[in-house]
Amino acid sequence: VTLVDSLDTLFIMGLTDELAEAREWVATQLNYSAVPKEGGGAPLMSVFETTIRHLGGLLGIYTLTEDPLYLDKAVELADLLAPSFVIGDVPRSYFRQGAGGFEFVAQAASLADLGSKQLEFGYLTALTGNATYAKLANRFYEDLRELRMAHPEEDYTQVPGLFPVQWSGTEKGKPVEQLVTVGGRADSFYEYLLKVYLLNGERAEEEWLWHMFTDAVRGMRDRLILKDPSGATYITSYDLAAHSGCSHMMDHLSCFVGGMFALGAATESGLGDVLAVGKELTETCYGMYEGTATGLGAEIVLFTPAKGDRRGGGGRSTVDAVYNLRPETLESIYYMWLATKDPKYREMAWEIFVAIEEHCKGATGYSALYDVDATAGAQTKRRNHMNRMESFFLAETVKYLYLIFADPARNPVPLDRYVLNTEAHPFKKAPKQSKHFARLSRFLGSAASFWPSGCTVVFWTCSAALSTVGVAAVRARDPMLMILALSLMAALAALSFFTAQLRLKGQTRAQFCRVVLFGMILLMSALAAACWRGRRPRRAGWH
Numbered sequence: 425v426t427l428v429d430s431l432d433t434l435f436i437m438g439l440t441d442e443l444a445e446a447r448e449w450v451a452t453q454l455n456y457s458a459v460p461k462e463g464g465g466a467p468l469m470s471v472f473e474t475t476i477r478h479l480g481g482l483l484g485i486y487t488l489t490e491d492p493l494y495l496d497k498a499v500e501l502a503d504l505l506a507p508s509f510v511i512g513d514v515p516r517s518y519f520r521q522g523a524g525g526f527e528f529v530a531q532a533a534s535l536a537d538l539g540s541k542q543l544e545f546g547y548l549t550a551l552t553g554n555a556t557y558a559k560l561a562n563r564f565y566e567d568l569r570e571l572r573m574a575h576p577e578e579d580y581t582q583v584p585g586l587f588p589v590q591w592s593g594t595e596k597g598k599p600v601e602q603l604v605t606v607g608g609r610a611d612s613f614y615e616y617l618l619k620v621y622l623l624n625g626e627r628a629e630e631e632w633l634w635h636m637f638t639d640a641v642r643g644m645r646d647r648l649i650l651k652d653p654s655g656a657t658y659i660t661s662y663d664l665a666a667h668s669g670c671s672h673m674m675d676h677l678s679c680f681v682g683g684m685f686a687l688g689a690a691t692e693s694g695l696g697d698v699l700a701v702g703k704e705l706t707e708t709c710y711g712m713y714e715g716t717a718t719g720l721g722a723e724i725v726l727f728t729p730a731k732g733d734r735r736g737g738g739g740r741s742t743v744d745a746v747y748n749l750r751p752e753t754l755e756s757i758y759y760m761w762l763a764t765k766d767p768k769y770r771e772m773a774w775e776i777f778v779a780i781e782e783h784c785k786g787a788t789g790y791s792a793l794y795d796v797d798a799t800a801g802a803q804t805k806r807r808n809h810m811n812r813m814e815s816f817f818l819a820e821t822v823k824y825l826y827l828i829f830a831d832p833a834r835n836p837v838p839l840d841r842y843v844l845n846t847e848a849h850p851f852k853k854a855p856k857q858s859k860h861f862a863r864l865s866r867f868l869g870s871a872a873s874f875w876p877s878g879c880t881v882v883f884w885t886c887s888a889a890l891s892t893v894g895v896a897a898v899r900a901r902d903p904m905l906m907i908l909a910l911s912l913m914a915a916l917a918a919l920s921f922f923t924a925q926l927r928l929k930g931q932t933r934a935q936f937c938r939v940v941l942f943g944m945i946l947l948m949s950a951l952a953a954a955c956w957r958g959r960r961p962r963r964a965g966w967h
C-alpha cells in the first residue's frame with residue numbers, strides 16, 4: 425500500500441525516476457484480485473482504508489498524469505469494492521479475499537468507515553461517467569439525510585450537528601455507542617461533508633452537505649471546543665455514558681480540524697470567526713509537539729479540567745506517548761499557511777521536520793516512536809524506534825512538508841482547483857456553479873422533485889383547469905369570471921400550503937412552498953399573456 429499511497433507524492437516532488445519505477449510495478453505486479461493470505465487465512469481488511477489509500481492513491485496520480493493505467497486499476501479495485509455498498513441494509517466496512525472475490529463481513533462500523541468513501545467513488549463517477557459509483561457510496565449520506573428529515577426532533581447525541589462514533593453493521597441508522605468525537609473513528613466523515621461539496625462544484629442539489637457541515641461546526645464550537653486556564657484552545661470528545669460528559673482528552677487525529685476550519689472559512693464567509701478558532705487549535709496542536717523532549721506530538725494528551733469547571737483546565741499531561749508519524753498537525757499548518765501567509769507556520773513546520781529527521785530517521789526509512797519524551801542518546805533512540813512506517817507518512821506528512829515550503833505560485837495542486845482527500849491525494853474540482861444558477865436550479869429542482877406528491881398533483885391539475893377558465897375569461901372580456909378564477913387559484917394555493925403543513929416537515933415543507941410559488945408564477949404569466957393577446961386587434965378571417 426505504501427507504493428500506491430505515495431505515487432502522487434513522487435510526482436509532486438519531481439522524483440521522475442522513482443515514479444517510473446513505481447509505475448512499472450503497478451503495471452506488472454499490482455493485482456487486486458490476488459490479496460495475499462496470512463497464517464493460512466485471508467486477513468480482514470478495511471473498505472475505508474483501502475478506499476482512501478489505494479483507490480485515492482490511484483485517482484490522485486491519474487489526476488496529475490492522466491495515465492490511463494492508473495484509472496484502469498482504480499476501476500478494477502472499485503468494481504471489487506462496490507458490492508460492499510449493496511449487501512444488506514448497511515454498507516459493509518470489512519472484507520477478506522475469498523475464492524470468488526472479496527467476501528464482505530458485517531461488523532459494527534465507525535462513522536469514518538461509513539462516511540469517508542464518498543469523495544473517492546464520486547470522483548470516479550466524474551472521471552468515468554459511471555453514475556453507479558457515486559450512487560452506491562452516497563447511500564450512507566442519504567440514510568442520514570432521511571433520518572434527519574423524518575425525525576428532525578430526534579437528538580442522537582445531545583450535541584446538535586454531530587453524530588455517534590459507532591453504528592450497527594446490520595441495522596440502518598442505529599448507533600451502538602454514545603461517544604461523540606471528531607478524532608479517531610469520526611474525523612474524515614466531517615471533513616468529507618465539506619470536501620464532497622467542494623469537489624462537485626458547490627452544486628445547489630448538494631447544498632445540504634454544506635448545511636450538515638456548518639451544523640457540525642456549530643456543534644463542535646458549542647460542546648467540544650474548550651479552553652484551559654492558560655488560554656490554549658483544544659477540542660475534546662463527549663461521552664453521554666460518562667458522568668462528566670467531556671473527556672478533556674485530545675488525540676492527534678483531531679488536529680486536522682484547524683485546517684478544515686480554514687478550508688470552510690475560505691468557502692463561505694458566513695462561518696463567523698471560525699478561521700480564528702482554527703488558528704487557535706493549530707497553535708495548540710503545535711504546542712503538543714513543542715512541549716515534548718523529542719519535539720514530536722503524542723498520540724493523546726489530557727487537558728486536566730479545573731474542579732467543577734467543564735470549560736476549564738489546569739494543565740496538560742500525556743496519555744499515550746506514541747508518535748505515529750501522523751500528518752494532522754502539518755495538515756492544519758499547511759492550510760493555515762495558505763490562508764494567512766504568516767511565516768510562523770513555516771517556522772512550525774521546519775521545527776517538526778528537524779525533529780523527525782533527528783529522532784525518526786533510520787537506515788531504510790522513518791520509524792514511529794514509542795515515547796515522545798524519551799531522553800536523548802543514540803542507544804535510547806534506537807530502542808525508541810517501533811520499526812514501523814505507516815503509508816500515510818509518505819502520502820501526507822512528507823507531502824504537506826514539501827508543499828509548505830514550495831513556492832505557492834508554482835503549487836502543483838492549488839486548492840482553488842483541487843480537493844485533497846483524507847490521505848492528501850489531489851482530485852480536480854468540477855467547475856463551480858454560479859450563485860444565480862444555483863438559486864434557479866434549486867428553485868426548479870424543488871418543483872420537479874415533488875411532482876409525485878399527491879398534494880402537488882392535485883395542485884397542478886386544478887391550477888391547469890383554473891388557468892383555462894382564466895384564459896377563457898380574458899377572451900370573453902368577462903372581469904367577474906377572471907376575478908373568480910384568480911380567487912380560486914389563491915384559495916387553492918392556501919389550501920395546498922395548509923395541507924403541506926399537516927403532512928410535511930422541515931425542509932420538505934419549505935420545498936413544497938417553493939412549488940406552490942413556482943406554480944402561481946407560471947399561472948399568472950399565462951393569464952398575463954392571455955390578457956395581452958386578448959387586447960391585440962383581431963385580424964380578418966380569425967372570427
